[in-house]
Amino acid sequence: MNAPEGDIDFSALFKPRNIAVVGASASSGGPANNFLRGLKRSGYAGDVFPVHPHAQSIEGFPAYRSINDIPCNVDYAYIAVAAQRTPAIFKGLSRRIVFAQVVSSGFSEVAGGLALEQQLVTACRQVGVRLLGPNCLGVHSPRGLISFVEGAPLEQGTIGVLSQSGGLSIDIIGRGHVRGLRFSAVVSLGNCADLGVPDLLQFLLDDPLTKVIGLYLEDVVEGRRFYDILRAGRARKPIVLLKGGRTKAGQRASSSHTGSLAQEDSIWVALSRQTGVVLVDTLDQLLDALLTFQFVSLHPERPTRRAVLFGNGGGAGVLACDAFSRAGIDIAPLSHDTITRLQQLKLPAGTSIENPVDTPGGVLRHEDGLLGVRVLHAIWDDPSVEVVVMHLNIPAIMNYANPLVVPNLVRGALDLQSQGGRSVHFVLVLRSDGNVDSGTEKAKYRELAREMGVPIFDEFHDAANALSALAAHETFLNSRMDTSAP
């Protein structure tokens, strides 16, 4: 039985009017109990129907004997019972279920589990249910106030994520939130037995709440459909892809050079070059790139290739130059006019007014940071600059204990950005020694940066990789500016 054709309306999954939960226990805990408690905690406003053979209520919600006993149709059924019992749930169903999500494992991901997975898919299709999973955590959806992570923050954001690993989707929500990412949706896809990567990718591309898309993929069964959606999308939203298993060796013997040179990695690089999807190598790179796209306005007319560095620490600046150069971002010399303007500021001794512009901490502290803003202004007007990277060493700033310095510097940069002059990106690198005190201070500045919409990174190579992702996306848009349809 084939999947139904046509566009899928996902509103019942991401903003369900009601939720049935099968597999919660009356006494002990489990994923379904956590999910129910999460609904209570998040303030989910729709009806919640736990299904249990004999319990009166579960986690404070009145329970029902079976799905057919629920007094209405169900938008979203969360199912966490033993794998063998899942197909039977859909047999003889008299209530309509729009989406069912099966948490249980023991399907095609284990040896001998494929037949059971096929039975489950057939059972769902016979009653017109679309299936998410099995072997997946489900959806984290701020718009619907639902999450598979109990107590996860549900502030509405603009980043949509699809993950073929449940564990990594938890990391993405948790680590991402701390780093300043705010999500429109995070979906753990599991085995993709019915709903697959292309279906949910199409949803995120069309979703008005989603501005940026992140993907963690291990394999795409419907590769061609996935590619065709991406190619047709022509990177109208930035998409960042972390593809697991790219280093895998070629799988078949080959009698031509072409065949033996066609490695797994070359296929994903091809996909990236043709669709504008940005490839990254690590989870942190994925998060840093998404953070960047969350905040910046894109400059396709002038892709980001040249940066000016400004901050404290000479050696740090030298290492930064190497990191940026490796990521394909030039630290270009400043123009004669810019250098003259910097000279006129009569900065204290110890300041280097070439790129990187290296200032001792005292200069940054001067006039609560306002002298530094004048430095930023001079840099901003340099014709070669496409991004200004401001780097600060937190322990050094803490020693001065002046809470105005960093906000003034950041605000100064944002004022320059909003003055409608030259379009220049602005990012922050806040380096730390790892001490608890520095960490607390850093978290404060991180939150400030997020409120002000500035991408912020731990180290130079993080910023360099994120800017390289930005540059790759802008360069793709630039290369396709004259061409219309695919």
Add this chain to the structure above:
Amino acid sequence: MVSSIKVAITPHEVIEREISDARSAGLTALTEPAAKRILSSYDIRVPGSCFIDSMLSPIKASDELPPPYALKVVSSEVLHKTDVGGVRLNLSSIEAVTAAMAEMQQSIHSKGIKIDGWLLEEMAPQGIELVVGGTFDIRFGPMIMLGFGGIFVELLKDVTFRMCPIDLVDARQMIGDLRGARLLEGWRGQSAASVESLERTLLQMGGDGGLLISLLKFADEVEINPLIVSSNGATAVDARIILSADR
């Protein structure tokens, strides 16, 4: 002779006919003349050539085919001709061809390999040696490869892939991806190669309605190696088409 004889059938029909002939003959790969007939039907330039059945048939090519010549063995039992001593280059006259053929026949026969005939070709001009290939990925479908270095392609690994079909922007970016791309612009006094003809070849192979999309329905692997690109165009000097067992 250079693909000047226009046949009244479509390129796709040429593919179907050549594939069907090869399958009826029990072959797993097309012979070089068959592969080149397919390339020609897509207007990809191949060297002027004539097929010689056997040593006994008189060679009358000289009127239309100017020396120097390349002589290649045609055998369904040979996939890599150079490995069996089946290629001789820069033969200056028909006499030299006859002599070379006699030597090669003896040496190839001594290896127990059956000879189906000979391909006599004009020598391609000097130029940059590239590889243009195609494979079928089970998830993404037909893919095109451009590689640098002709027979050294696997050593250099200077290659780039795209999903088919490609457009002109893709073709240009593929060329730009190669580390050796600057050699096409002319390096150390060499004249610049025709990048336009390379772009055209990539589109004839991997573009919408191109050779690979049609051919990879029947073949697992397709490869022009080398494709020689000089100031006056791109020429497919050798080509290999491996039939698919299951498609």
